[in-house]
Amino acid sequence: MPHSSTLETPPRQRSGDSLSHGLKQRHLSMIALGGVIGAGLFVGSGAGIAAAGPSIVVAYAVSGALVMLVMRMLGEMSAAYPSSGSFSAHAERAMGPWAGFAAGWSFWVLLCTAVGLEGIGAAKIAQGWLPGTPQWAWVALFMLVFCGANLAAVKNFGEFEFWFAALKVGAIGLFLVLGGLAIAGVLPGTHSPGASHLGDFLPNGSEGLVVGLLASIFAYGGLETVTIAAAESQDPVKGVASAVRTAMWRIALFYIGSMAVIVTLVPWNAKSVVTDGPYVAALRQIGIPGADQVMNVVILVALLSAMNANIYGSSRIAYSLVERGQGPKVLAKASGGVPRIAVLVSSVVGFGCVLLSYWRPDDVFAWLLNMIGAVILVVWIFIAVSQLLLRRRIERQAAKRPVVRMWAFPYLTWIALAGMAAIFVLMAREPDTRLQLLSTGGMTLFLAAVGYAWQRARARS
Incomplete structure (x- = not known):
């Protein structure tokens, strides 16, 4: 199989x-x-x-800047080559089938495991409201609802996400408004804290900032879903372009803005920040009654939204991989416009992760969690390298200026790659993240080797 043909048009x-x-x-x-x-x-x-103190705002700003660069790179490729395989298809186009195989299947493992983790988290909240009910039953109920919705039609996934997203955006928007009024001292029953909680900006020094930075990186999950979903929209290019262009203010407002409100309202070392959660602590400081239950509802919505999105995303990644000849053919069967077998398999694997958390929590499940710990960073590296290799080709093939373009190419792409490498170094320094880094690295190398062997076997046949 000629290499150039593989790069230009992944086999279907x-x-x-x-x-x-x-x-x-x-x-x-x-x-x-x-x-x-x-x-x-x-x-x-x-x-x-708790680790970084008020400097958590800096940590989220730095990680947010990196995420914006990644989204811009991914948006450029997805607008030029819309695909349900997203970055996996781009990696195959840029580097060959082995890269698409490694990036795609590692992300599939991450999403399926995340479905289980989110189901467990949602079940704990539901169990708190109805004590005595088994957690596994709640997980099974949530799984059946979202698996069934995804099996029926893609518009069901879209409707669920539309209303889930509306509730989340409304909740965090209201939080920012109330927090801003409380900081200004104009909210009834409150007085402005001023900068009294911001004095010790780096309470634990640079080490605390590093811990905060690593924590912030992994809070940005879910950004890739829109580029996967765009391939099933009526106007994929317009959808991707709109999502990428609004990424900057969304990250600045929701992440950096809310962190700034929290550390201004609540002392960074207050025990409630960790035990109850930072948003609950801030709402209580403002004087909102039942703040813990209000946030439980919001967190439940966020978890269910993530479950729905990850069932959808994992099924589409699997479908795209197999459609390109990189997995069991049965997963590429679609009926009614839905890859139903891929949806079922992804959901079953997710529920299997839930069972492992009960049956083998200390060995198999712990190993699984470590294995997916740094997958998102690996995916970002594939995105950046793919964009470096594809940019010239996109410009040559485009009849006009590409709809989405990476800023200051190639300099910002290289800066983003340097930032990812720095995060890997920081993870290697921290005992808690070092094992995740090694486990994810081992899985990625294994998948890359399998993908290369698969590529060679297909070339011979």
Whole structure:
């Protein structure tokens, strides 16, 4: 098989119907808007604040800048080559099937595991409201609902995400408004804290800032979903372009803005920041009654939204990989515009991760969590390298100026790659993240080797 042919047009093996175009522009717009608001922002940011103190705002600004560069690179390629395989298809086009195989299947493992983790988190909240009910039953219920919705039609996924995103955006928007009024001292029953909580900006020095930076990086999950979903929309290029162009203010407002509000309102070392969560602590400081239950509802919505999005994303990544000849052909069968077998398999694997958390929590499940710990960074590296290799080709093939262009190419792409390398070094220095780095690296190398062997076998045949 000629190498140039592999780079230009990844081989396709269609089976049955192709994917539908059932997502509307309003679906994509809201997925782009709410997809950045995950449960990691509401829950995981507490540990980052406890480590970095007020400098967590800097940590989120630095990681947010890196994420914006990654989104711009991914947007450029996805607007030029819309595909449900997203970065996996771009990596194959740029570097060969082995790269698409490694990037795609590692991300599939991440998404399937995340489905299970989000189901467990949502079940714990539901169990708190109805004590005595088994967690596994709640997970099974949530899985059945979202698996069923994704099996029926892609528009069901879009509708769920539209309303989930609307609730998340509304909740965090209200939080920012209330927090801003409280900081200004104009909210009834409150007085402005001024800068009294910001004095010790780096309480734990640079080490604390590093911990906060690593915590912030992994809160940005879900940004890739919009480029996967765009391939099933009525106007993929317009959807991707809109999502990429609004990424900057969304990250600045939702992440950096909310961190600034929290550390201004609440002392960074308050125990409630970690035990109850930073948003609950801030709402209580403002005097909102039942703040913990209010945030439980918001977190539940965020978790269910992530479950729905990850079932969808994992099925489309698997479908795209197999359609390009990189997996069991049965997963590429689509009917009614939906890859139903891929949806079922991804959901079953996700529920299997839930069972492992009960049956083998200390060995197999812990190993699985470490293995997916740094996958998102590996995916970002594939995106950056692919964009470096594809940019000239996109410009040559485009009849006019590309709809989305990476800023200051190639300098910002190289800066982004340097930033990713620095994060890997920081992860290697921290005992808690070193094992994740090694486990993810081992899985990626294994998948790359399998992908290369698969590529060679196909070339011979």
